[in-house]
Amino acid sequence: MVGRLRSPNSIAAVIAFIILAAAPAFASESDHKYQPDDPVTLWVNKVGPYNNPQETYNYYSLPFCQPGENPSHKWGGLGEVLGGNELIDSQIELKFQKNVEKASICSIELDDAKVKQFKDAIDSSYWFEFFIDDLPLWAFVGEVGKTDESKHYLFTHKSMNVTYNGDQIIHVNLTQASPKMLEPGKMLDMTFSVKWIPTNVTFAHRFDIYLDYPFFEHQIHWFSIFNSFMMVIFLTGLVSMILMRTLRNDYAKYAREDDDMETLERDASEESGWKLVHGDVFRPPRYLVLLSSLVGTGAQLSLLVLLVILLAIVGMLYVGRGAIQTTFILCYAFTSFISGYVSGGLYSRSGGKRWIKSMILTASLFPFLCFGVGFALNTIAIFYRSLAAIPFGTMVVVFVIWAFISFPLTLLGTVFGRNWSGAPNNPCRVKTIPRPIPEKKWYLTPSIVSLMGGLLPFGSIFIEMYFVFTSFWNYKVYYVYGFMLLVFVILVIVTVCVTIVGTYFLLNAENYHWQWTSFASAASTAAYVYLYSIYYYYVKTKMSGFFQTSFYFGYTLMFCLGIGILCGAVGYLGSSLFVRRIYKNIKCD
Structure with missing residues (x-):
């Protein structure tokens, strides 16, 4: 069986399968070019409560006009399925550059069950999503009465404006109109219209309209980046100044070989801190x-x-x-x-x-x-x-x-x-008998060092967390990955600096269990991110219900697990280099 799995044909088949699975995420619906009167497909996607982004259902779970038998489905790839998308051909006839004044989709005969479904959807602010040429359209299902909220109205007309440049579609817009009150036994005529409008906007910029430039490029975003850079400069300078000065003095005392007996005895009586644990600092962690x-x-x-x-x-x-x-x-x-x-x-x-x-x-x-x-x-x-x-x-x-x-x-x-x-390459030999760890002040214990270690790294990214959370949970498209790159670099630098300081304090307290402490100190950043997510949920969103709450905190938990492991590894690797560097220059007899 192992031989079959490793055969070239099997491996080629697996690779081909993966490529086919992934490729549609980067591929377009077609070449995005149309001739006059070419059919243009209107894909229906999903419907759900506006305030609960992950609580989405099949568009036809509501009693809208159903397509004919076996409507075509569009599977856009692995990521699209994981994102909860299911595109179905609406079978509404659209043709490129052909205006439609008003055409019928179908007629819906309302009964008690359909009225209840639509009313519940309207009360929950249900919205739906369509796609034309890979461009999204959004609209609400209906509305409640402006003077009498016990009355519910379903929008029965879909007015679509499609702008085009030459043979390419540039932008689509959907406006709901003709609200009709929901009453059992009533017949509703569902209609649509299409207006094609030429534009000079190029195809390369057709997605710009979906990007919220004022939100993402607000001055507070720039200020947060500048503030984080100042934190990095201050922190790295502080670490360099304190540690290098301290270590230089320690090296000078520790390396003296020609002092008189009195000086040596005085140094021996005063000696404490990280130098004393050189025989245990490279002991394998639990x-x-x-x-x-x-x-x-x-x-x-x-x-x-x-x-x-x-x-x-x-x-x-x-x-x-x-x-x-x-x-x-x-x-x-x-x-x-x-x-x-x-x-x-x-x-x-x-x-x-x-x-x-x-x-x-x-x-x-x-x-x-x-x-x-x-x-x-x-x-x-x-x-x-x-x-x-x-x-x-x-x-x-x-x-x-x-x-x-x-x-x-x-x-x-x-x-x-x-x-x-x-190959083992520790600067100092590990002693056979572990050195006892003396009791120190409470703020030098590994638990406190670990807990405090995540504060500054979180402080360097929490503004960016607001933009990331808003993008994921509040229907905004995150596109400022240049900002994210800068924030990521800042996070790495701050995490390394803070963890090195924590490790130095721990070793100075003659506690040589630095490995797990350095990892936990950096990983605690994730705990602060999760606490921030709780604040964001209750203050910045209007989510409700068991479904959305579970998905919010479940997705956030996976996100924080990743951040914690990432930061923990960065902190550990930085501390490991630091520890090896300081013990490399002392005599480890």
């Missing part, structure tokens, strides 16, 4: 397998985030439905070599022997954490019959990507890490 797996995964996530941001800047991934999700999944798979390499090298250098266990944990830790949260959310979505439920076929595609790309690359990276960077 739960080495878990720590090495987390650090390897965090290193991979760091590269992944950087890669996706750069691709988004170059390729404008925000234009395509689900393009960001697809890019993230594929880039995660193809960067798995990094997690294996970092994890395998760290585990081997620390004396670990069960490298297969380490490799398996590294390959599966983050995906399975996300799978656990996703499985719970998917169960809720299935119960609600929501489009947010992930189809079984999509799960198979994701599993295939993990099993045939991510897992083998992690294995390969682990092998390379063990052989190329796995």
